[in-house]
């Protein structure tokens with residue numbers, strides 16, 4: 001909680017009905033839970049439910065169901081028919097938005113105002129957007145000249161992380177279904193509940209059995225999916241380490257893959273930037289979702305002449321942030337998703353201090369139970385420090401300085417990642433030059449963390465390959481075939 005007094009007002013969780021234990025969702029039905037693990041509320045460490053650990057045999061059943069559904073139903077439907085299902089799913093997500101927002105906040109620890117205003121509405125928007133594409137793929141420019149409509153790959157294995165559980169599910173499932181693929185999706189071990197609620201939405205939408213299958217479990221379930229010979233393509237979002245391991249594992253196969261991995265984005269503030277607007281952008285860039293975002297603006301590059309003014313203003317702004325109960329709609333920051341992630345953040349911040357950075361946090365009292373880390377600013381960071389090179393994935397801003405635009409570009413690009421960057425300046429010509437020079441999949445100018453289903457998202461370098469969203473995102477889910485027909489005189 002911030003030192004500024006306010007009356008906490010936790011939202012009701014009554015809209016959510018938790019089961020004691022959850023089975024897998026395979027071939028349009030929930031299995032009976034067998035081997036299970038607990039999913040907990042990271043804000044207070046209470047157990048929410050028991051969830052099934054899918055074995056390789058379960059993955060096999062899910063892949064077989066997805067194959068059958070592809071061969072017999074989904075792969076044969078017209079685009080217009082597929083689109084109807086996607087529209088139906090989108091509308092149900094909107095109708096059940098409150099339930100999804102509360103459940104996501106309980107399982108993930110992120111503030112209810114984010115799940116309510118960001119995660120759930122953008123997830124629904126992805127289904128609406130892709131519903132619109134389903135019957136227009138031949139106009140997406142994906143087929144070669146003289147070719148026929150783009151064709152789906154078949155069965156797609158999708159592995160998603162814990163930082164945006166429902167939203168990453170939507171980013172994966174919506175384009176896959178729109179293009180005619182069927183899916184086996186593995187949510188993260190610590191945040192399986194909204195994926196299981198989504199399975200109920202599939203039932204409610206009368207989606208044919210086997211089109212979407214949800215297999216919960218840990219990394220072993222993910223491995224079984226990656227290795228399964230019946231999977232035609234893998235779509236993964238997560239750490240660069242696991243992404244590289246997946247790439248190695250499928251190297252000897254014909255499987256396609258898209259990998260959306262880590263980042264270490266520079267948020268670059270020039271001396272002519274409107275300072276209040278820039279400070280808001282810095283706060284949103286690194287403290288949104290507790291900084292557990294692949295494209296977080298985790299490195300602030302501030303022009304030397306305005307360093308003290310920007311940092312002073314930033315610290316005053318951070319004093320007003322409310323850190324606390326994620327179910328309270330006044331909370332700006334919630335809990336860290338897991339103890340393992342909290343340990344990772346703590347280790348890296350300690351390493352930063354040991355390497356000479358100065359650590360600052362606003363005066364705030366953190367809840368006694370659960371996984372919490374205060375908003376943190378590290379000043380005096382140099383390019384070689386671990387906190388300037390490694391993804392922290394927490395509410396921690398590393399501050400570096402620059403003198404010229406050329407130096408800003410050199411420092412911003414001095415990373416093994418290349419997912420996103422932000423630029424704050426009044427000069428339009430500088431924005432265009434910076435956007436051209438920065439090696440990042442998205443460059444935001446005078447804004448940050450701006451998302452839209454129409455915009456392709458993905459990285460350079462160790463941030464992965466492939467794009468999600470927009471027309472480019474569809475490309476990852478289709479292949480093309482050319483038909484050559486010789487016409488002769490009619491007989």
Ligand SMILES: NC(=O)C1=CN([C@@H]2O[C@H](COP(=O)(O)OP(=O)(O)OC[C@H]3O[C@@H](n4cnc5c(N)ncnc54)[C@H](OP(=O)(O)O)[C@@H]3O)[C@@H](O)[C@H]2O)C=CC1
Pocket residue numbers: 159160161162163186187188189190217218219220221222223226237238239240242243245246260261262263293294341344391392393
């Ligand atoms: N690019 C991004 O958006 C993300 C980046 N990260 C980065 O990764 C770090 C570690 O987070 P972590 O959760 O461990 O990320 P992981 O990459 O381990 O997790 C992402 C997903 O991959 C699954 N997985 C784990 N091991 C394997 C495997 N061998 N084969 C197939 N799937 C696997 C995970 O399952 P399970 O959850 O059961 O382990 C999860 O569903 C974070 O600190 C952050 O820096 C993390 C999440 C998202």
Ligand SMILES: CCCCCC/C=C/C(=O)O
Pocket residue numbers: 118122161163164167168237238292293294295449451
């Ligand atoms: C509105 C937030 C959208 C999240 C953007 C993509 C992030 C992916 C990731 O961190 O895994």
